[in-house]
Amino acid sequence: MSASIDIRTAIHALPAAEVPAWRKAMRAELLDARLRIPSTLRASWSERIARHLLERIEGADARIVSAYWPIRGEPELRPLLETLAKRGIRTALPVATALGRPLIFREWKSGDRLERGLWKIPFPADGAIVEPDVVISPVVGFDPHWYRLGYGGGFFDRTLAAMATQPLVLGVGYSLAAIVTIHPQPHDIPMSAIITEHGLISEKAR
Ligand SMILES: Nc1nc2c(c(=O)[nH]1)N(C=O)[C@@H](CNc1ccc(C(=O)N[C@@H](CCC(=O)O)C(=O)O)cc1)CN2
Numbered sequence: 001m002s003a004s005i006d007i008r009t010a011i012h013a014l015p016a017a018e019v020p021a022w023r024k025a026m027r028a029e030l031l032d033a034r035l036r037i038p039s040t041l042r043a044s045w046s047e048r049i050a051r052h053l054l055e056r057i058e059g060a061d062a063r064i065v066s067a068y069w070p071i072r073g074e075p076e077l078r079p080l081l082e083t084l085a086k087r088g089i090r091t092a093l094p095v096a097t098a099l100g101r102p103l104i105f106r107e108w109k110s111g112d113r114l115e116r117g118l119w120k121i122p123f124p125a126d127g128a129i130v131e132p133d134v135v136i137s138p139v140v141g142f143d144p145h146w147y148r149l150g151y152g153g154g155f156f157d158r159t160l161a162a163m164a165t166q167p168l169v170l171g172v173g174y175s176l177a178a179i180v181t182i183h184p185q186p187h188d189i190p191m192s193a194i195i196t197e198h199g200l201i202s203e204k205a206r
């Protein structure tokens, strides 16, 4: 009897040596698709993502939440940071200090001074270094096993691998960033949940 394979869901294993080139091509395609979303639509999806995030964060009893300064069409979550700050939650941004090093997180709220770092991404100039209990992580792509495809620096994986207490990691992206697999490698660490304009996608058991 021959083995039966469901070709609608079958995933080809990719040899590890081919994964970097595959990711590079997939990243380029997903970034292109994201940048072609009309900005008004991106803005309305961002608001929906922020609403779903707020709901999940309120349920988490969070004390320090890290988000990001948006680049390349990422969801705009700076208004959410202001909402969180008004509710007494401390807010932070990630800082990429050097390629190959984990991110650090510095406290930041609207109006605080920024400096530009790697890729000219603004980071808090004066904020205290903190360990967030919730990390909002922008994805270029994501898969159903909560794996994240980012810009290729390996920053988030290195950061989570280095953190003593694992934060709640909320991946955020538009639903068009969904792919069948990112071809996870041993260094890839799954997120806790993914939030798109349609809401929270099932949460990983902790
Ligand atoms: N808005 C936002 N801020 C963020 C992130 C993010 O994904 N989004 N990051 C999430 O991590 C960190 C920055 N990520 C970066 C990722 C890559 C490179 C970079 O210079 N890459 C090299 C190639 C690296 C390689 O291939 O080894 C390059 O483009 O030349 C810089 C910053 C922190 N801040």
Ligand SMILES: Nc1ncnc2c1ncn2[C@@H]1O[C@H](COP(=O)(O)OP(=O)(O)OP(=O)(O)O)[C@@H](O)[C@H]1O
Binding pocket: 023, 148, 149, 150, 151, 152, 153, 154, 155, 156, 157, 158, 161, 187, 188
């Ligand atoms: N914990 C780690 N220790 C050492 N190297 C790592 C670690 N995590 C990732 N890397 C390396 O970083 C590189 C990029 O990884 P990957 O393709 O997963 O990045 P990414 O998740 O898309 O990027 P980013 O998190 O910066 O947005 C790979 O070469 C990988 O081997």
